[in-house]
Amino acid sequence: MSQIQDMKKEYSKMVEELSPKSNLLRDSARAFWVGGLICAIGQLITNIIKSFGYNHDEASMLTTIILVFLGIILTGLDIYDSLGKYAGAGTVVPITGFANSIVSPAIEYKKEGYVFGVGAKMFTIAGPVLVYGTIASVAVGIVHYFFK
Amino acid sequence: MAKYLGRQTIKFDLPPSIVSTASTVGPKEGKGPLSSYFDVVLHDPLWGEDSWEKAESKIVKKTIERVIQKGNLTPEDIDYIFAGDLLNQLTASTFGIRGLSIPFFGLFGACSTMAEAISLGAMAIDGGFANYIVAEASSHFCSSEKQFRFPLELGTQRPLTASWTVTGSGAVVLGKYGPSPYVSYVTSGKIVDLGVKDPMNMGAAMAPAAADTIIAHFEDTGFTPNDYDLIITGDLGSIGKELTLQLLRKNNYDIENIYTDCGIEIFDPVSQDTHAGGSGCGCCAVTLAGYLYKEMKNNKWNRILFVPTGALMSPGSTQQGESIPGIAHAVVIENNWS
Numbered sequence: 470m471s472q473i474q475d476m477k478k479e480y481s482k483m484v485e486e487l488s489p490k491s492n493l494l495r496d497s498a499r500a501f502w503v504g505g506l507i508c509a510i511g512q513l514i515t516n517i518i519k520s521f522g523y524n525h526d527e528a529s530m531l532t533t534i535i536l537v538f539l540g541i542i543l544t545g546l547d548i549y550d551s552l553g554k555y556a557g558a559g560t561v562v563p564i565t566g567f568a569n570s571i572v573s574p575a576i577e578y579k580k581e582g583y584v585f586g587v588g589a590k591m592f593t594i595a596g597p598v599l600v601y602g603t604i605a606s607v608a609v610g611i612v613h614y615f616f617k
Numbered sequence: 618m619a620k621y622l623g624r625q626t627i628k629f630d631l632p633p634s635i636v637s638t639a640s641t642v643g644p645k646e647g648k649g650p651l652s653s654y655f656d657v658v659l660h661d662p663l664w665g666e667d668s669w670e671k672a673e674s675k676i677v678k679k680t681i682e683r684v685i686q687k688g689n690l691t692p693e694d695i696d697y698i699f700a701g702d703l704l705n706q707l708t709a710s711t712f713g714i715r716g717l718s719i720p721f722f723g724l725f726g727a728c729s730t731m732a733e734a735i736s737l738g739a740m741a742i743d744g745g746f747a748n749y750i751v752a753e754a755s756s757h758f759c760s761s762e763k764q765f766r767f768p769l770e771l772g773t774q775r776p777l778t779a780s781w782t783v784t785g786s787g788a789v790v791l792g793k794y795g796p797s798p799y800v801s802y803v804t805s806g807k808i809v810d811l812g813v814k815d816p817m818n819m820g821a822a823m824a825p826a827a828a829d830t831i832i833a834h835f836e837d838t839g840f841t842p843n844d845y846d847l848i849i850t851g852d853l854g855s856i857g858k859e860l861t862l863q864l865l866r867k868n869n870y871d872i873e874n875i876y877t878d879c880g881i882e883i884f885d886p887v888s889q890d891t892h893a894g895g896s897g898c899g900c901c902a903v904t905l906a907g908y909l910y911k912e913m914k915n916n917k918w919n920r921i922l923f924v925p926t927g928a929l930m931s932p933g934s935t936q937q938g939e940s941i942p943g944i945a946h947a948v949v950i951e952n953n954w955s
């Protein structure tokens with residue numbers, strides 16, 4: 470038994486040595502500038518909306534809606550996946566990435582119908598974000614209520 | 618009757634002939650280095666269908682019809698089809714074959730399916746149970762991504778160890794009598810699992826199985842690497858190929874000069890951005906039906922060891938933390954046999 474364990478350990482070392490690693494510095498730089506650009510665009514949209522006399526909360530909400538819309542459009546036009554391949558977390562973390570994670574399975578599973586396809590599969594990727602995001606916000610809310 | 622040689626190998630008394638081959642590939646494969654060897658290159662990965670699964674089934678159906686026709690045979694002449702693919706319940710094969718009215722054995726060997734089909738088909742023929750069989754395997758990049766990974770439009774990065782599923786189907790007709798090349802030996806693989814858990818590094822998961830089967834083949838038959846013009850594994854890709862070479866060296870077999878891999882041959886990793894190489898049941902099936910068969914006909918090689926490899930995991934087994942079981946089946950194909 471221990472012989473098999475040794476073989477596995479030795480093999481995993483061989484695999485580790487031969488498997489190419491991603492270029493962390495390059496990938497981080499790409500994520501930084503693309504993610505930053507998306508956020509800058511968001512700020513620009515907020516400022517423009519505010520200049521029309523909306524208050525900060527209203528402007529933030531409208532910005533979110535516009536960015537989600539842009540994420541959906543770019544996904545539908547087959548552009549967001551190429552952006553994601555280039556920028557990684559830079560396109561996953563902003564809210565446009567959240568839109569992409571919901572719309573891409575919706576497109577993929579449309580053939581299985583609107584109920585068991587689009588409806589059921591739409592949240593296969595975003596589902597965990599929604600579940601744990603909601604739980605986390607409730608927890609933070611409770612802490613805030615008692616210790617404000 | 619066929620003879621047993623050792624634990625895993627059989628030798629056919631009357632090696633079945635590869636009567637004809639046919640291959641259909643997708644647009645990306647059609648831009649790859651082996652492009653000119655394929656019979657049909659699709660311009661549209663949907664091929665006019667409305668889902669990836671239907672498209673793959675159509676590829677299966679048309680490729681089988683073509684291989685039968687190229688062998689100057691009719692569907693009535695074919696005793697069995699041995700075929701498989703990567704989709705749940707062999708969706709691509711069953712729906713592609715359902716209209717053909719030919720007895721069918723559905724096989725799952727992941728990317729090793731083509732060798733499994735040829736092995737069983739050749740056994741059926743040499744055992745006297747069939748005169749002609751079709752062996753076929755298929756895969757489709759888009760249907761595989763959908764089932765095993767992520768939606769196509771999701772913005773993700775593939776690690777450098779990942780492979781690219783080949784869109785395509787390769788088929789051969791094996792016949793009791795016919796022209797060269799012939800299927801003369803078969804070494805059936807055991808499941809080998811050295812604990813690799815990363816489904817984005819399938820070459821590493823399958824390399825121990827490839828090495829195990831190649832060693833078993835040499836031990837069972839007494840052949841050495843010098844007896845072959847070419848040894849070609851299934852779809853290990855660049856990392857799996859290196860690992861296989863290292864594992865074989867540890868067992869005192871050096872095959873480097875005559876060794877390559879279908880996953881490496883089918884794409885150009887730099888210009889086609891395929892990372893480790895091609896994979897999927899279709900990868901070695903189209904490489905055999907196109908490149909290997911045609912170059913054997915040209916006598917570029919006269920004796921090859923064809924060793925497709927399969928990673929036998931499912932999305933569920935990976936999520937449950939299981940490692941990836943690998944398998945490899947070896948088939949000797951030669952122009953002259955004695």
